[in-house]
Amino acid sequence: MTEKSPPLPSIAESDAYLRMLVTCVQDYAIYSLDQTGHVNSWNVGAERITGYAASEILGRHFSVFHPDDAGDTADAMWELQQAKAKGRYEVEDWRLRRDGSKFLAQIVITSLLGEQGDLQGYAVVKRDITMRQRMEDRFRRVVEYSPGAIVMINKAGKIEMVNAQTERMFGYSRTEMLGQTVEFLLPLRFRALHPTLRGAFFSSPVPRPMGAGRELYGLRRDGSEFPIEIGLNPIETDDGVMVLSVIVDISERKRLEQRFRQVVQEAPNAMIMVDTAGRIRIFNRQAEVTFGYGEGELLGQAMEVLVPARFRPAHPALRVGFSLRPEARPMGVGRELYGLHKNGSEFPIEIGLNPIETEEGTMVLVAIVDITSRKSAQKQIEAALKEKTVLLNEIHHRVKNNLQVIISLLNMQVNTVSDDAAKSVLIDSQARVRSMAMIHQLLYERHDFSRVDLGEYLQRFGQVLLSSFGSLTRNINLRVDASADLVYIELQRATPCGLLINELVTNAFKHAYPDGVGEVRIILNLTSDGGATLIVADHGVGLPVTHLLENTKSLGLQLIPVLVEQIGGSLNILDNNPGTRFEVSFPVV
Numbered sequence: 001m002t003e004k005s006p007p008l009p010s011i012a013e014s015d016a017y018l019r020m021l022v023t024c025v026q027d028y029a030i031y032s033l034d035q036t037g038h039v040n041s042w043n044v045g046a047e048r049i050t051g052y053a054a055s056e057i058l059g060r061h062f063s064v065f066h067p068d069d070a071g072d073t074a075d076a077m078w079e080l081q082q083a084k085a086k087g088r089y090e091v092e093d094w095r096l097r098r099d100g101s102k103f104l105a106q107i108v109i110t111s112l113l114g115e116q117g118d119l120q121g122y123a124v125v126k127r128d129i130t131m132r133q134r135m136e137d138r139f140r141r142v143v144e145y146s147p148g149a150i151v152m153i154n155k156a157g158k159i160e161m162v163n164a165q166t167e168r169m170f171g172y173s174r175t176e177m178l179g180q181t182v183e184f185l186l187p188l189r190f191r192a193l194h195p196t197l198r199g200a201f202f203s204s205p206v207p208r209p210m211g212a213g214r215e216l217y218g219l220r221r222d223g224s225e226f227p228i229e230i231g232l233n234p235i236e237t238d239d240g241v242m243v244l245s246v247i248v249d250i251s252e253r254k255r256l257e258q259r260f261r262q263v264v265q266e267a268p269n270a271m272i273m274v275d276t277a278g279r280i281r282i283f284n285r286q287a288e289v290t291f292g293y294g295e296g297e298l299l300g301q302a303m304e305v306l307v308p309a310r311f312r313p314a315h316p317a318l319r320v321g322f323s324l325r326p327e328a329r330p331m332g333v334g335r336e337l338y339g340l341h342k343n344g345s346e347f348p349i350e351i352g353l354n355p356i357e358t359e360e361g362t363m364v365l366v367a368i369v370d371i372t373s374r375k376s377a378q379k380q381i382e383a384a385l386k387e388k389t390v391l392l393n394e395i396h397h398r399v400k401n402n403l404q405v406i407i408s409l410l411n412m413q414v415n416t417v418s419d420d421a422a423k424s425v426l427i428d429s430q431a432r433v434r435s436m437a438m439i440h441q442l443l444y445e446r447h448d449f450s451r452v453d454l455g456e457y458l459q460r461f462g463q464v465l466l467s468s469f470g471s472l473t474r475n476i477n478l479r480v481d482a483s484a485d486l487v488y489i490e491l492q493r494a495t496p497c498g499l500l501i502n503e504l505v506t507n508a509f510k511h512a513y514p515d516g517v518g519e520v521r522i523i524l525n526l527t528s529d530g531g532a533t534l535i536v537a538d539h540g541v542g543l544p545v546t547h548l549l550e551n552t553k554s555l556g557l558q559l560i561p562v563l564v565e566q567i568g569g570s571l572n573i574l575d576n577n578p579g580t581r582f583e584v585s586f587p588v589v
Helices: 011-024 044-050 074-086 130-144 164-170 194-203 251-266 285-291 309-324 372-416 420-446 454-468 491-511 545-551 555-566
Strands: 029-033 039-042 088-096 102-113 119-128 149-153 159-162 216-219 225-237 240-249 270-274 280-283 337-340 346-358 361-370 451-453 475-482 488-490 517-526 531-538 570-575 580-587
Touching: 029 044, 044 119, 074 088, 074 102, 074 119, 102 130, 149 164, 164 216, 164 240, 194 240, 225 251, 251 270, 270 285, 285 337, 285 361, 309 361, 346 372, 372 420, 420 451, 420 454, 420 491, 451 454, 451 491, 454 475, 454 491, 454 517, 488 491, 491 517, 491 531, 491 555, 491 580, 555 570, 555 580
Parallel strands: 475 517
Antiparallel strands: 029 039, 029 119, 088 102, 102 119, 149 159, 149 240, 216 225, 225 240, 270 280, 270 361, 337 346, 346 361, 451 488, 517 531, 531 580, 570 580
């Protein structure tokens, strides 16, 4: 058996169902008017939008919604006349709510005709578009006051909207641009291809920059061209998808880039710009001279072409390491760096790395200096210094040997003299020569010809002095307390300092202990002000300070103030109670 189709609803049933649907719509006010404009149906959406309940509005004239209504229904009736004449009337206008507030409405009034074509009344569909209008107004304000030029075009390429910055940038008034195709703002050579590019964007409308990797130009009203960047953004509108183009004049940036390139080209050092992939983007004239390549020969090549083969495997990792921490710094600190000339020869170089922000990301500006001449000069200096060191070493050795000869001659003279006074003078002279010989001995041994370690000098020279005076010092103990910190004195003051030490210690040996038994103490310390203090003290019979300072006839004591002055120091002689204490303060290196 064949199933029967369900019976079709009656016209009355369909009409009731339609009325139920209309009544439940909340986003649109849907109501009907009689021929005179009085409300005779009302849905939930109409109540929500206007604030009138059905019981409050049914039977009232629809002019109550017009803001200018004051009992005069002329404007409202004119709208009905338009709907009657054309069958449909559309308008966006302000309307009143029950509480007196205004809202912007999108209104469609349609005439309702009977079977004989006679007017039965009107259907009104009304939507509150206040929020949409506010958003559109806000959008237009943002666009209008944007610092960049903004142009909105439709699918046909016609200009729908421009802002004030577009007028300033291109030199056209707004009215001159609206309705024109966007190609109107492009140089002639680009116009033929542009519609195809425009069509490609509309086929896949996603935000993106226009012409990535290409030079883009705009055309001003005066016919001049200027470089631009363009960002494309699809915008959904009631009239379909449009494109919002944000245009930036990059003339100043281009000028700065050109100036930068010119500075790099004219730099006295080799300058190479390398991109994130390690490809050479700029290779200046000095780089061509340094590496032996012609103009443009290496552009686009990998940076490793300039690196000797043995360093190439490690170089990419070094580039990546720099990209992770891009900051200006020298490359390869503590390592020998070499460049590779076009002819295959290597040469020593120094490299400075500087990160540079560009439109294509962070690049590296590499400054390279050929240090072949410097290395050669350095070797010559090192050779000369070595030769000088050998010469100075030999001089000090010979001076020490010559002084030793003098000491031997004085010793021979001592052995031939019977007069005690003369013998004492010869022994004193012999000690003074030894003090000078010891200075040259230390310089020779340490290979440091600029300064002398006073602590070591005191230890060694003290023992030499003890042995020099023989039986006179057999029972005298010499105690040297040198600071744990090294105390140095430069060569120019080393000899007078050695003579001063000799005079102070010799004086103590000869005069402090008549019975030949006692102790002489030498103390050397650094002071808080960066200088040093030398103390020679004994606990012997002592001498009056005034006698030491004013009435002495001893050559040694007469030499002490002179030698103190030569080392830039100051002298203080104290009564050690018993004994005498000499304190010398002087600067050190």
